[in-house]
Amino acid sequence: MNPENREPLLQPALKLHIPEPSARPGSAPDFTHLSFAAAGAVRRPQVSETARQMQDLAFDLIRVLDDTGKAVGPWRPDISAERLKHGLRAMLLTRAFDERLLVSQRQGKTSFYMQCTGEEAVAVAQAAALDSTDMLFPTYRQQGLLIARGWSLVDMMCQVFSNSHDRMKGRQLPVFYSSKDANFFSISGNLGTQFSQAVGWAMASAYKRDHRIASAWIGDGATAEGDFHYALTSAAVYRAPIILNVVNNQWAISSYQGIAGGDEATFAARGIGYGIPALRVDGNDFLAVYAVTRWAAERARTNLGPTLVELVTYRAAPHSTSDDPSKYRPSNESASWPLGDPVERLKKHLIHENAWSEEAHVALDQEVKEEVRVAAKEAESYGTLGKGPKPDRSTIFEDVFKEMPWHLRQQRDELESEQ
Amino acid sequence: MTTMNMAQALNSAMDTMLARDPNVVIFGEDVGYFGGVFRCTADLQQKHGVDRVFDTPVAEGGILAMAVGMGVYGLRPVAEIQFADYIYPAIDQLVSEAARLRYRSGGEFSAPLTVRAPSGGGIFGGQTHSQSPEALFTHVCGLKTVIPSNPYDAKGLLISAIEDDDPVVFFEPKRLYNGPFDGHHERPVQPWAKYPASEVPEGYYSVPLGKAAIVRRGSDVTVVAYGTMVHVAVAAAEMTGIDAEVIDLRTLVPLDIDTIVASVKKTGRCVIVHEATRTSGFGAELSALIQENCFYHLESKIERVTGWDTPYPLAFEWDYFPGPDRVAKALRRTMEP
Ligand SMILES: Cc1ncc(C[n+]2csc(CCOP(=O)(O)OP(=O)(O)O)c2C)c(N)n1
Numbered sequence: 011m012n013p014e015n016r017e018p019l020l021q022p023a024l025k026l027h028i029p030e031p032s033a034r035p036g037s038a039p040d041f042t043h044l045s046f047a048a049a050g051a052v053r054r055p056q057v058s059e060t061a062r063q064m065q066d067l068a069f070d071l072i073r074v075l076d077d078t079g080k081a082v083g084p085w086r087p088d089i090s091a092e093r094l095k096h097g098l099r100a101m102l103l104t105r106a107f108d109e110r111l112l113v114s115q116r117q118g119k120t121s122f123y124m125q126c127t128g129e130e131a132v133a134v135a136q137a138a139a140l141d142s143t144d145m146l147f148p149t150y151r152q153q154g155l156l157i158a159r160g161w162s163l164v165d166m167m168c169q170v171f172s173n174s175h176d177r178m179k180g181r182q183l184p185v186f187y188s189s190k191d192a193n194f195f196s197i198s199g200n201l202g203t204q205f206s207q208a209v210g211w212a213m214a215s216a217y218k219r220d221h222r223i224a225s226a227w228i229g230d231g232a233t234a235e236g237d238f239h240y241a242l243t244s245a246a247v248y249r250a251p252i253i254l255n256v257v258n259n260q261w262a263i264s265s266y267q268g269i270a271g272g273d274e275a276t277f278a279a280r281g282i283g284y285g286i287p288a289l290r291v292d293g294n295d296f297l298a299v300y301a302v303t304r305w306a307a308e309r310a311r312t313n314l315g316p317t318l319v320e321l322v323t324y325r326a327a328p329h330s331t332s333d334d335p336s337k338y339r340p341s342n343e344s345a346s347w348p349l350g351d352p353v354e355r356l357k358k359h360l361i362h363e364n365a366w367s368e369e370a371h372v373a374l375d376q377e378v379k380e381e382v383r384v385a386a387k388e389a390e391s392y393g394t395l396g397k398g399p400k401p402d403r404s405t406i407f408e409d410v411f412k413e414m415p416w417h418l419r420q421q422r423d424e425l426e427s428e429q
Numbered sequence: 430m431t432t433m434n435m436a437q438a439l440n441s442a443m444d445t446m447l448a449r450d451p452n453v454v455i456f457g458e459d460v461g462y463f464g465g466v467f468r469c470t471a472d473l474q475q476k477h478g479v480d481r482v483f484d485t486p487v488a489e490g491g492i493l494a495m496a497v498g499m500g501v502y503g504l505r506p507v508a509e510i511q512f513a514d515y516i517y518p519a520i521d522q523l524v525s526e527a528a529r530l531r532y533r534s535g536g537e538f539s540a541p542l543t544v545r546a547p548s549g550g551g552i553f554g555g556q557t558h559s560q561s562p563e564a565l566f567t568h569v570c571g572l573k574t575v576i577p578s579n580p581y582d583a584k585g586l587l588i589s590a591i592e593d594d595d596p597v598v599f600f601e602p603k604r605l606y607n608g609p610f611d612g613h614h615e616r617p618v619q620p621w622a623k624y625p626a627s628e629v630p631e632g633y634y635s636v637p638l639g640k641a642a643i644v645r646r647g648s649d650v651t652v653v654a655y656g657t658m659v660h661v662a663v664a665a666a667e668m669t670g671i672d673a674e675v676i677d678l679r680t681l682v683p684l685d686i687d688t689i690v691a692s693v694k695k696t697g698r699c700v701i702v703h704e705a706t707r708t709s710g711f712g713a714e715l716s717a718l719i720q721e722n723c724f725y726h727l728e729s730k731i732e733r734v735t736g737w738d739t740p741y742p743l744a745f746e747w748d749y750f751p752g753p754d755r756v757a758k759a760l761r762r763t764m765e766p
């Protein structure tokens with residue numbers, strides 16, 4: 011077009027929008043943007059409803075536990091107090107495990123550690139809602155899955171210490187667990203990759219007319235990766251038997267969830283565009299997380315296909331031991347998180363149900379700490395990073411290929427010849 | 430002149446270019462408010478504004494696609510990929526798009542972007558925070574590949590990269606951010622302040638792309654290295670007492686072939702050192718070029734000292750890292766009559 015023929019420029023100039031969080035260090039935490047209905051207020055659709063019919067669920071927040079600890083509303087799950095106590099124990103154990111290994115990192119027994127503090131209900135309640143034969147494709151922040159599945163703490167610690175009993179032979183970054191026996195997929199350092207792989211696993215399970223479903227996790231930040239979108243497309247197209255979980259803990263290292271696109275729509279709402287039913291749940295409410303996961307699992311098991319679940323929670327700890335959140339968010343932001351702490355809330359519920367007491371809680375806390383202490387002692391006896399026994403150095407050439415080719419044998423011999 | 434470590438020198442390069450050229454924009458994961466996980470963009474957002482230095486979604490393919498588009502508009506985008514290990518989701522945008530845009534459009538469009546990414550090991554980062562993937566990029570026609578070894582060069586080269594009209598992949602050896610590292614991991618960490626290359630001018634200057642530096646003059650053997658390995662090579666030369674001439678390539682593509690050839694013709698011997706894996710590593714290209722250009726001057730076979738052909742194993746960092754002992758051994762081998 012000839013510029014002369016253009017309409018006169020009446021409109022203001024374009025402006026580049028850069029999203030910014032509600033609060034930074036030095037200002038007061040502000041979660042007013044996070045509005046949600048009272049516990050029990052959100053409806054529970056039939057598992058056969060389509061994504062379009064249940065759009066509201068992608069924007070509301072499913073909550074079961076009210077402020078008094080009472081379980082209310084249509085999502086109140088049918089779960090015994092015994093199983094809830096089991097869940098409480100796994101959450102406390104996960105927290106104690108994190109606390110202990112954080113100290114180990116400070117003592118130089120490992121180079122790196124990542125906690126899931128404040129997010130324990132995500133992994134633990136979801137593990138409780140799934141069958142032990144279902145396949146898990148986690149991120150580095152779902153150690154609670156392994157712990158809830160009763161996996162050996164010593165085995166996990168040996169991985170963190172890269173010692174002689176580390177089944178990953180000292181090759182992987184601490185916390186990047188792998189456990190085929192626990193149906194827990196090897197954790198990758200590259201964000202998001204597991205999410206779309208999990209869809210392939212689920213398709214294979216359907217192809218084989220198996221009964222096992224897959225469950226995958228991804229962080230709010232990593233939903234921006236292509237893999238998230240590959241996963242949603244292929245899961246929808248093939249109606250893969252999978253639960254696709256987005257753990258929205260508000261932060262991706264220093265960038266708040268708005269940088270991942272969370273200001274414009276919820277992460278659950280991503281599902282609707284792909285035709286995937288989506289649920290948004292209070293991730294710190296053990297009962298709600300359990301109920302939502304059961305609902306999604308039922309869809310998967312009955313060939314209705316995938317469900318996208320957004321778990322709204324808060325990353326109370328630093329991103330990792332290499333991070334200092336006081337540089338980018340108010341130091342008291344965690345304490346002002348409106349959805350509380352998952353351990354405290356489940357404890358309150360069990361007390362409300364007359365199934366628990368403060369004394370029992372203190373005793374349980376001591377019991378799990380002791381269990382972690384004993385496990386750590388044993389794991390440390392097998393070595394810690396750079397100290398004590400570790401795998402033989404020549405093992406670094408193994409598993410690159412199934413059969414070692416000549417050039418790796420040559421390189422192994424060269425390393426062996428060094429003093 | 431101010432004393433700067435390498436992270437500060439890179440920061441100063443970006444600060445200088447932001448001030449000089451309103452078309453320069455800087456973005457990447459955690460680079461805005463926080464200033465980057467290695468602090469290379471610290472305070473730049475506060476100084477130059479949120480729309481010039483900003484955080485991006487965790488989407489490397491998206492980051493480099495945005496950089497291509499901005500470059501097409503006429504901006505000079507400088508994108509950070511948080512670790513070189515995370516550049517792979519963006520590989521298509523680099524290989525098929527940025528690198529070929531000028532060619533496929535007959536020179537009509539181009540993408541003058543700079544991609545910065547910390548590379549290399551030595552910080553117990555395990556296999557996804559330690560890689561040296563430079564050879565993948567040198568294999569792509571249309572990309573320039575730069576790897577500095579000290580603060581002065583880092584700033585001057587980054588300024589040249591930003592001003593360059595072609596896409597430049599700029600790998601920053603992360604082990605060098607805070608101090609030089611010669612592979613003697615058992616010795617205390619040295620700060621940059623003790624080294625002349627930490628004297629960095631405050632304002633604008635540039636170090637040209639495609640020019641190597643001779644960091645140690647010698648007559649017995651030529652050592653070709655870049656990044657962290659420059660320091661390792663110098664340490665190895667001192668250990669052996671062999672009079673090695675150490676060349677710091679600084680730019681891998683376009684390569685300063687003249688400096689290499691002149692040196693090898695003089696010494697008749699050559700050791701190539703890189704931290705990256707051996708097979709199809711950049712050393713293979715260097716070895717072929719030296720053989721083609723210096724065949725009649727060679728008095729012994731060309732040696733390569735490299736990382737092993739395995740992922741970087743966390744607990745075996747120092748068994749993996751091609752340190753001064755391994756380089757010294759190669760130097761001695763090449764001097765055998
Ligand atoms: C492909 C890739 N890009 C970047 C990184 C670096 N990185 C590690 S964790 C992280 C933030 C992830 O945030 P989120 O997905 O929200 O998970 P969270 O840590 O909050 O659990 C980034 C950018 C990476 N590991 N992989």
Ligand SMILES: [Mg+2]
Nearest residue numbers: 229230261262
């Ligand atoms: Mg997050």
